Amino acid sequence: MAFSDIPLEQKQAALHDLKEIKALFAARSWFPGTSGNLSVRVGEFSPEQFYFAVTASGKDKSVHTPEDYLFVDQDGAPSEATGLKPSAETLIHCEIYRKTGCGAIFHVHTIDNNLISDWYGEQGYVPAQGIELIKAFNIWDEDAAIRIPVLPNYADIPRIAELVPDALDPAVPGVLLRNHGIYAWGKNAFEAKKHLEAFEFIFEYSYRRLLLNAASTK
Numbered sequence: 424m425a426f427s428d429i430p431l432e433q434k435q436a437a438l439h440d441l442k443e444i445k446a447l448f449a450a451r452s453w454f455p456g457t458s459g460n461l462s463v464r465v466g467e468f469s470p471e472q473f474y475f476a477v478t479a480s481g482k483d484k485s486v487h488t489p490e491d492y493l494f495v496d497q498d499g500a501p502s503e504a505t506g507l508k509p510s511a512e513t514l515i516h517c518e519i520y521r522k523t524g525c526g527a528i529f530h531v532h533t534i535d536n537n538l539i540s541d542w543y544g545e546q547g548y549v550p551a552q553g554i555e556l557i558k559a560f561n562i563w564d565e566d567a568a569i570r571i572p573v574l575p576n577y578a579d580i581p582r583i584a585e586l587v588p589d590a591l592d593p594a595v596p597g598v599l600l601r602n603h604g605i606y607a608w609g610k611n612a613f614e615a616k617k618h619l620e621a622f623e624f625i626f627e628y629s630y631r632r633l634l635l636n637a638a639s640t641k
C-alpha cells in the first residue's frame with residue numbers, strides 16, 4: 424500500500440490523537456526541555472511496509488503549531504515532501520512497530536523512569552511483582568511478576584534501535600533506555616496511554632518501595 428492510498432480521514436484521526444495526547448502529557452510536565460516523542464501508525468501493517476505520524480524533532484511539545492508532526496515510512500523517511508525533521512528517535516519507533524505491529528508509541532522522560540532505569544540498569548530489567556497496575560498490561564495472574572527491559576542509552580540511536588527487537592518481551596508493552604526514558608505502546612493511542620500510565624505508576628511505586636526498604640533497615 425502506497426502512502427497516498429491511505430484514506431485522508433485515517434491520517435487526520437492519527438494527527439487528532441497525537442494532538443490530544445501531546446496536550447495531556449504536556450499538562451503533566453512529561454515533556455521537559457523538548458524531550459519526548461509520540462507516534463501513531465496509519466494504514467495497513469506488514470513488517471516490510473508501514474507508515475506512521477511522528478512528532479517533529481526538537482519542538483516544544485507543550486505548544487501546538489502547524490509544524491508539530493509529519494508522516495514517515497518503515498525506515499523513518501518522510502512520506503511526503505516536508506521541511507520538518509522527524510524525531511531523532513524515529514528509528515526506535517520503527518523497530519518497535521516492525522516487531523510488535525502496534526498502533527501507537529509514546530516516549531516520555533520522567534524523574535521516576537530515569538531513576539529506576541538507572542538503579543536496575545546493570546541487570547538489564549526492572550522487576551515488578553504484585554502491583555495491581557500490572558493488570559493494565561492484560562496480565563491477570565495473582566501476584567504476577569514482570570520484567571521491564573532496560574537498554575543502554577547510546578548516543579548513536581541506530582545502535583540502540585538494533586538492540587530493540589531482541590530486548591522486547593511480548594507480554595510487556597514497554598522498554599526503558601537507561602537514564603533517559605520509556606517507550607510504551609499499544610494497539611491504539613488509548614491503549615498506549617493506558618500502558619504508559621501503568622508503567623509510570625510502577626516506577627514511582629518501585630522508587631518509593633526502595634526508599635521504604637532502605638529506611639526500615641536503618
Ligand SMILES: CSC[C@@H](O)[C@@H](O)C(=O)COP(=O)(O)O
Nearest residue numbers: 456458459460480481482510511
Ligand atoms: C532535549 S533532551 C531529549 C532528546 O535528546 C530526546 O531524547 C527526545 O526525547 C526528544 O527528541 P526529539 O528529536 O525531539 O524527538
Ligand SMILES: [Zn+2]
Nearest residue numbers: 458459603604
Ligand atoms: Zn528521549
